[in-house]
Amino acid sequence: MAAATSVWRQPSILPGFGIALGITLSALSLIVLVPLVALALKAASAGPADIWAVTTSPRTLAALRLSFLGALFAACINAVFGMILAWVLVRYDFPGRRFIDAAVDLPFALPTAVAGIALAAIYAPNGWVGSLLAPYGIKIAYTPLGVMVALIFVGLPFVVRTVQPVLQEMQADVEEAAALLGAGRWRTIFTVILPPIYPALLTGFVLAFARAVGEYGSVIFIAGNVPMVSEIAPLLIVIRLEQFDYAGAAVVAMLMLLISFGLILFVNLIQARARRRFGDV
């Protein structure tokens, strides 16, 4: 306890801690906490029975499952491909590199509805990609698969942009050292190159995941929105709102919030542990 008080009294030799903390907390409360409390109150106003009914209704569960599992799947895909893409952009120089580098940001910049319409057009059974897959009986648009495609699309830049600077900063001499010490290519990749990247990769993963969980605009165009099959949780919230079921919408929103918060907290804890070990260099 004594240690804790001294930490409070003198947190750092950097000046301005008190005022900075004050501003941060006020801003955080105004922008983040107050709306969340309002949301919780709204959800609570539904009463325990209704909350339970909404929470356990098959439609809610299906929507939550699709949203979170889809986001998880998309974030995993993005982690792998975003990582490779970042690697290619940093380590190799090829014609069109700058173009691809710029294109990575498109999912950021594009209005999500535009992305949704474009994806739906391409993956629809009569679209460019859709028509190629249709003969094999693979349908992407208007199925859960379509949801994944949209979620992967919007999440990709997060992984690339978090991993890229770390790769850039990593000196080639570490790889050369590994090679001269006799390590093969795979050993070098898995023991020398990847470990320093994991924290950044995890951050990118979380960002891509969070974005995918909350994604609405681009998904609804390609998902088909069939209840119990390809209906995502954010859409369910909108539907409830349109039916003037504010409390019901708030309950679904609250569920999403709790799950997301738990997952992100978990990942942050992992990351904090890694940082303590290797330093932030």
Add this chain to the structure above:
Amino acid sequence: MSVAVTIESIEKRFDAFAALRGVSLDIQPAELVALLGPSGSGKTTLLRLIAGLEQADQGRVLFGETDMRDLSLRDRRIGFVFQHYALFRTMTVGENVAFGLKSRPRAQRPEPAEIRKRVGDLLELVQLPGLDKRYPSQLSGGQRQRVALARALAIEPRVLLLDEPFGALDAKVRKDLRAWLRDLHRRTGHTTVFVTHDQEEALELADRVAILNDGRIEQVGSADDVYDHPATPFVCEFLGEVNKLPVKVVGSQAFFGDRPVLGGLSQNQGGQAALYVRPQHLRIVDDLPLALPGVVEHLRRNGPLRRAEVAVQGLAKRLDVDLASQVAPAIGERIRLRITHGSLFAAA
């Protein structure tokens, strides 16, 4: 164990820029050679070429009798210490040092217990016992340097290549590590090439010094050789402070103006030349032949020595003279200087 390294007329260009232009160097087994040169002279490039991290455009590098290109990176068994250490920062010190042994093919890999023992021995050797659980971020610069060295030594290298091993350290630590490395080399006997831009370090540490300038080797020789008998004006200037006198050589004597300043020359070509004289090779003498009159204009301290700046008629720049501690001329005093040793180069 250690092996001779032969560098045969290596040329290397980066795009249009020639970084190395015909470098040849023979390194004996167990020899300690310093590559010395100013920044950008190609030292790192040459070292990387020896290690095979860079491809030569011309020429080749032999390990013993074998062309290095016929060996895989692993079979070359080169211990390389990078300018910025290049430690694996997500591994502990122990794991760093063990990396080379654990990377061997399964058949040649020592048992885990054996690896642990060797890591302990190596950390002992570099005087870091018991630090194997630390991460590189928890070490000082000098400690990281020694971990990098231990890691390189772990693979029982045939050749040890060090790129500015003490570059990032303070003067005191550099001196300590210098003596330590000299001692380590005597005990382990690896063929060693180390890069430095610190002439003092090179002269003190190396069996032979190779001086690089602008992608060429200007001179190779023992410390005494290169210091006392520099082959080129560049070498002379790079290795230490020097005074320059324009002279005219007639017979076996060098004349400054019409005054003979240095005799006993075996230089056969006469005519205009530049005489390079180090501050410690100028002595204040009483009236004697072959002396150069001048006026003491300034006195200052240079490390352990005192130094006089002496103005000489007909010379724009004052001469730097190291003073033996007992003689202390006053400022404004007229003195005579005798040149005890100098290097003559044809006037440019």
